[in-house]
Amino acid sequence: MPSKMHSCTPTDLPSFADCAAQIMDRADVLAQHSDVPDMLTRTYLTPAHHNAAAQLADWMCAAGMSVRRDAAGNVIGRYEGLTARAPALLTGSHFDTVRNAGKYDGNLGILLPLACVARWHAAGRRFPFAIEIIGFAEEEGVRFKATLLGSRAAAGSFDMAVLDNLDDSGLSMREVMQASGFHPAGLAKAAYDPASVLAFVEMHIEQGPVLLNEELALGVVTAISGATRFMVEAEGLAGHAGTAPMGLRRDAAMAAAEVGLYIEKRCQGIPGLVGTVGQFTVPNGATNVVPGKAVFSIDIRAEQDAVREQAVADVLAEIERIADRRRVQFAVRKTHDAPSVPCAPWLQQQVASAIQHCELPVRHLPSGAGHDAMAMAAITDVAMLFVRCGNGGISHHPDEIMTAEDAALAAQAFTYFAEHFTAHFPTEE
Amino acid sequence: MPSKMHSCTPTDLPSFADCAAQIMDRADVLAQHSDVPDMLTRTYLTPAHHNAAAQLADWMCAAGMSVRRDAAGNVIGRYEGLTARAPALLTGSHFDTVRNAGKYDGNLGILLPLACVARWHAAGRRFPFAIEIIGFAEEEGVRFKATLLGSRAAAGSFDMAVLDNLDDSGLSMREVMQASGFHPAGLAKAAYDPASVLAFVEMHIEQGPVLLNEELALGVVTAISGATRFMVEAEGLAGHAGTAPMGLRRDAAMAAAEVGLYIEKRCQGIPGLVGTVGQFTVPNGATNVVPGKAVFSIDIRAEQDAVREQAVADVLAEIERIADRRRVQFAVRKTHDAPSVPCAPWLQQQVASAIQHCELPVRHLPSGAGHDAMAMAAITDVAMLFVRCGNGGISHHPDEIMTAEDAALAAQAFTYFAEHFTAHFPTEE
Numbered sequence: 001m002p003s004k005m006h007s008c009t010p011t012d013l014p015s016f017a018d019c020a021a022q023i024m025d026r027a028d029v030l031a032q033h034s035d036v037p038d039m040l041t042r043t044y045l046t047p048a049h050h051n052a053a054a055q056l057a058d059w060m061c062a063a064g065m066s067v068r069r070d071a072a073g074n075v076i077g078r079y080e081g082l083t084a085r086a087p088a089l090l091t092g093s094h095f096d097t098v099r100n101a102g103k104y105d106g107n108l109g110i111l112l113p114l115a116c117v118a119r120w121h122a123a124g125r126r127f128p129f130a131i132e133i134i135g136f137a138e139e140e141g142v143r144f145k146a147t148l149l150g151s152r153a154a155a156g157s158f159d160m161a162v163l164d165n166l167d168d169s170g171l172s173m174r175e176v177m178q179a180s181g182f183h184p185a186g187l188a189k190a191a192y193d194p195a196s197v198l199a200f201v202e203m204h205i206e207q208g209p210v211l212l213n214e215e216l217a218l219g220v221v222t223a224i225s226g227a228t229r230f231m232v233e234a235e236g237l238a239g240h241a242g243t244a245p246m247g248l249r250r251d252a253a254m255a256a257a258e259v260g261l262y263i264e265k266r267c268q269g270i271p272g273l274v275g276t277v278g279q280f281t282v283p284n285g286a287t288n289v290v291p292g293k294a295v296f297s298i299d300i301r302a303e304q305d306a307v308r309e310q311a312v313a314d315v316l317a318e319i320e321r322i323a324d325r326r327r328v329q330f331a332v333r334k335t336h337d338a339p340s341v342p343c344a345p346w347l348q349q350q351v352a353s354a355i356q357h358c359e360l361p362v363r364h365l366p367s368g369a370g371h372d373a374m375a376m377a378a379i380t381d382v383a384m385l386f387v388r389c390g391n392g393g394i395s396h397h398p399d400e401i402m403t404a405e406d407a408a409l410a411a412q413a414f415t416y417f418a419e420h421f422t423a424h425f426p427t428e429e
Numbered sequence: 430m431p432s433k434m435h436s437c438t439p440t441d442l443p444s445f446a447d448c449a450a451q452i453m454d455r456a457d458v459l460a461q462h463s464d465v466p467d468m469l470t471r472t473y474l475t476p477a478h479h480n481a482a483a484q485l486a487d488w489m490c491a492a493g494m495s496v497r498r499d500a501a502g503n504v505i506g507r508y509e510g511l512t513a514r515a516p517a518l519l520t521g522s523h524f525d526t527v528r529n530a531g532k533y534d535g536n537l538g539i540l541l542p543l544a545c546v547a548r549w550h551a552a553g554r555r556f557p558f559a560i561e562i563i564g565f566a567e568e569e570g571v572r573f574k575a576t577l578l579g580s581r582a583a584a585g586s587f588d589m590a591v592l593d594n595l596d597d598s599g600l601s602m603r604e605v606m607q608a609s610g611f612h613p614a615g616l617a618k619a620a621y622d623p624a625s626v627l628a629f630v631e632m633h634i635e636q637g638p639v640l641l642n643e644e645l646a647l648g649v650v651t652a653i654s655g656a657t658r659f660m661v662e663a664e665g666l667a668g669h670a671g672t673a674p675m676g677l678r679r680d681a682a683m684a685a686a687e688v689g690l691y692i693e694k695r696c697q698g699i700p701g702l703v704g705t706v707g708q709f710t711v712p713n714g715a716t717n718v719v720p721g722k723a724v725f726s727i728d729i730r731a732e733q734d735a736v737r738e739q740a741v742a743d744v745l746a747e748i749e750r751i752a753d754r755r756r757v758q759f760a761v762r763k764t765h766d767a768p769s770v771p772c773a774p775w776l777q778q779q780v781a782s783a784i785q786h787c788e789l790p791v792r793h794l795p796s797g798a799g800h801d802a803m804a805m806a807a808i809t810d811v812a813m814l815f816v817r818c819g820n821g822g823i824s825h826h827p828d829e830i831m832t833a834e835d836a837a838l839a840a841q842a843f844t845y846f847a848e849h850f851t852a853h854f855p856t857e858e
Contacts, residue, residue: 208672242797243637257686368671
């Protein structure tokens with residue numbers, strides 16, 4: 001592929017700007033594959049999902065990769081190393097999306113290394129290791145209410161129980177997989193042999209405003225935050241909004257509001273800690289009725305498990321104090337609890353060097369969002385490179401944007417990273 | 430009707446305990462007329478509503494009253510005075526209900542004076558004035574989203590525009606009225622001639638806990654509180670619950686929570702002032718999404734208009750401060766604004782005397798809820814007698830309760846009130 005814009009390399013290789021143009025174009029092309037018109041929604045094993053997979057496979061072939069699909073539907077392109085059957089540096093991300101999604105979430109982590117591999121392929125360059133790009137078939141959990149299906153299959157931690165999960169039309173995941181030619185019996189074989197893997201490095205749009213606000217294109221992820229989630233029902237006493245005196249009320253909504261504001265205050269100013277009340281409802285609420293019930297969610301995440309656990313304990317203690325003071329009962333149900341997944345320091349260091357090579361400052365930051373790297377950490381050391389998210393850091397939304405300039409820098413950084421990659425073999429430990 | 434329990438009056442009149450037993454029984458009987466099984470829901474001009482009206486008319490006839498229905502469907506029983514066409518002391522309340530209602534709200538204000546009239550009728554006692562008991566056909570506004578239909582018709586303030594309001598099945602109020610034999614053209618004639626009316630006195634269950642908490646059976650209403658209502662949309666910026674740092678968030682739900690808690694605090698401790706956030710929703714809220722939008726209602730009421738207006742002004746000012754500090758926009762839409770309706774001091778005095786006659790302390794309190802007396806105030810002086818509401822003061826709910834003992838005291842008080850009623854003629858002013 002000849003350089004379209006300028007020729008800054010001695011050979012006629014595509015420039016990183018060319019890579020970026022391809023990445024941005026392909027993100028647009030891929031976003032056309034949607035389950036519904038007029039927005040991007042691509043869920044596990046729908047026709048749009050199959051078409052996107054086929055498109056990725058075509059691009060991988062064109063980049064000189066051999067392509068296979070595993071039993072979970074992951075699309076895996078392998079760029080051989082200098083020797084056959086060399087252990088592989090893994091990269092990639094997911095190509096399923098949330099409903100009404102942005103087009104870079106997940107997809108960027110496939111398209112970005114693909115552009116770099118195409119460039120090496122054009123130059124005839126190979127490494128002592130293979131590079132495998134995994135397009136994970138499922139991460140978001142939209143269709144079957146179970147997340148990380150692709151990376152769990154690749155990591156050998158696929159939970160066979162979720163095969164019985166149903167989609168909104170009542171089809172089980174098992175049925176849908178079989179109808180698509182993917183056989184649950186093959187899932188065990190989808191797991192990588194850890195001995196064949198050197199590391200997993202995931203590139204991903206930040207999905208937050210940290211790099212944007214600091215005017216930085218790239219960042220090194222320190223850890224994927226642990227998360228604890230609760231659904232809470234506050235039960236007070238319904239009353240007439242005109243006749244229940246303030247001092248005698250047991251207002252469930254105001255009790256919930258107080259919990260929410262406590263969480264906000266408790267998490268404020270502590271690096272890497274976030275707390276969110278994302279759902280908040282007064283069931284059958286009416287303007288003239290003092291709420292007898294309120295339902296809300298709590299989501300607390302932190303880079304460090306101890307920080308999260310202390311915040312959770314403080315929130316639960318505050319809920320008890322509010323319950324006593326307001327005579328409101330809280331039914332608190334824990335729905336999720338996952339520890340932090342640290343990125344390997346030796347890999348972080350190599351990612352940081354690549355960013356430095358781009359003449360950019362090195363910013364370390366945790367990932368508050370979950371990613372495929374969480375699952376892959378079960379079989380190999382992981383790292384993540386974040387790319388700046390525009391538009392205030394909005395993601396999981398069609399307004400998610402990033403720039404071609406940042407894509408070029410990310411391609412440059414990943415190129416440097418791979419070209420200077422030094423594996424960290426267990427024997428060195 | 431002979432006394433079943435004891436005979437404390439020189440004649441063989443029913444005792445007030447007998448009156449109370451009848452009131453409680455009839456409340457149970459009336460509650461059987463419901464639009465739906467297994468709960469009390471009786472809305473304007475449904476079959477259940479017609480049956481309840483017919484039952485009331487029967488009971489009125491049995492108490493020696495002449496009965497008519499006006500064009501709004503109100504059921505009006507007239508107990509003639511010593512002379513024909515004497516001006517009337519009006520009493521009554523509504524016999525429609527909210528969804529899943531209590532059985533005393535409204536209905537008590539019809540059944541209570543009915544028992545007293547029956548007692549006078551049994552004794553052959555008449556007054557220099559007539560007594561009319563109005564069973565108002567509609568007050569709650571459930572079916573056609575317009576309240577006080579019955580009392581507005583009686584007061585000549587019926588808004589003909591609401592005839593085009595539709596119920597949930599798409600029928601207009603006009604169609605439903607005509608199909609039931611009530612003709613909108615007759616609504617003007619439903620209005621009382623103010624010259625024929627001496628006063629309107631409404632008896633009603635308190636629908637709040639004030640009398641209950643002070644261990645008082647009866648209370649004198651000072652005024653029906655004025656009310657201002659708003660629907661508010663808070664718009665911040667949606668974000669990923671894991672990746673949006675606390676300090677950079679524009680969380681619409683927490684902004685709304687702060688408004689709610691301010692309202693609660695602002696109204697605390699000020700007699701007669703109440704403020705409520707009865708609706709509170711994060712549309713499409715998700716556990717892992719920082720709310721970009723929240724919708725909530727505000728309802729502020731006070732006995733004194735100046736108190737309410739100052740509270741409203743303070744809340745609106747606080748909303749602006751919160752908007753600035755949190756970078757969240759609030760769209761505030763006023764949906765209701767009604768001044769306080771005072772009860773006439775001369776009537777309050779006569780109600781108070783009746784309560785004193787029952788050897789009870791006199792407690793004055795505002796009514797935070799709206800009542801038919803609000804509409805009737807347009808044509809005559811009004812007063813209200815509140816009866817203690819059990820069960821924490823809960824109303825608009827099947828758990829609404831009151832005791833037969835309190836019904837007996839209320840019957841005794843109303844009897845004394847009517848027997849000692851002294852009209853306050855305009856010429857005396």
